[in-house]
Amino acid sequence: MFGAGSRGGALTNGRAAALAYARAGAAVAVVDVDAEAAQCTVDGITAEGGSALALAADVTDEDSVAAVVDAAVEALGTPSVLHNNVGVTVLGAVDSLSTADWERGLALNATGAFLTCRNTLPHMAAGRGARGDRERVLAGRGAPHRLPLPGLHGGQGRSTS
Ligand SMILES: NC(=O)c1ccc[n+]([C@@H]2O[C@H](COP(=O)([O-])OP(=O)(O)OC[C@H]3O[C@@H](n4cnc5c(N)ncnc54)[C@H](O)[C@@H]3O)[C@@H](O)[C@H]2O)c1
Numbered sequence: 627m628f629g630a631g632s633r634g635g636a637l638t639n640g641r642a643a644a645l646a647y648a649r650a651g652a653a654v655a656v657v658d659v660d661a662e663a664a665q666c667t668v669d670g671i672t673a674e675g676g677s678a679l680a681l682a683a684d685v686t687d688e689d690s691v692a693a694v695v696d697a698a699v700e701a702l703g704t705p706s707v708l709h710n711n712v713g714v715t716v717l718g719a720v721d722s723l724s725t726a727d728w729e730r731g732l733a734l735n736a737t738g739a740f741l742t743c744r745n746t747l748p749h750m751a752a753g754r755g756a757r758g759d760r761e762r763v764l765a766g767r768g769a770p771h772r773l774p775l776p777g778l779h780g781g782q783g784r785s786t787s
Pocket residue numbers: 628629630631632638639640657658659660663683684685686711712713714715734777780782783
């Protein structure tokens with residue numbers, strides 16, 4: 627799960643979802659750009675007897691995402707759920723929004739979701755011996771094999787199984 631970190635035990639969306647997965651019996655790869663935040667969520671999971679691994683990655687950096695997915699698969703096995711919780715709401719009308727803020731929104735909401743899907747779904751599909759999952763996920767906001775733009779319209783924070 628990407629963006630699952632928390633600070634000071636605060637019940638963020640990411641922490642709440644990670645706890646829910648763990649309570650359902652999943653071993654959770656808790657990924658966040660903030661390594662301490664990832665560890666904080668893992669501590670919450672293990673404190674109640676769950677299983678989790680803290681990992682640090684930036685969802686906008688492909689090498690970072692690929693490395694953390696490999697580490698999660700190595701430690702926990704084939705993933706069955708991918709949850710992207712990383713996203714940002716960038717406020718501003720088209721005539722007032724800065725290009726920097728526009729690009730930040732695209733990077734976190736669109737590129738981040740794309741990179742986490744692209745690097746995780748092949749493992750999920752291989753584990754099931756099928757490619758249907760990838761098609762279903764990438765079709766989340768459109769047709770199979772067409773460019774998805776999750777997050778641009780508030781579509782972030784969804785899980786995929
Ligand atoms: N909070 C809400 O009420 C709410 C409501 C509807 C939709 N959403 C959407 O849900 C998503 C998550 O919201 P939230 O409130 O949980 O956000 P949040 O900022 O509290 O949590 C996001 C987590 O992602 C991490 N993160 C930030 N940048 C990252 C990066 N580049 N790589 C990896 N991790 C990174 C942060 O450290 C943080 O732990 C957003 O897209 C938001 O728009 C939130």
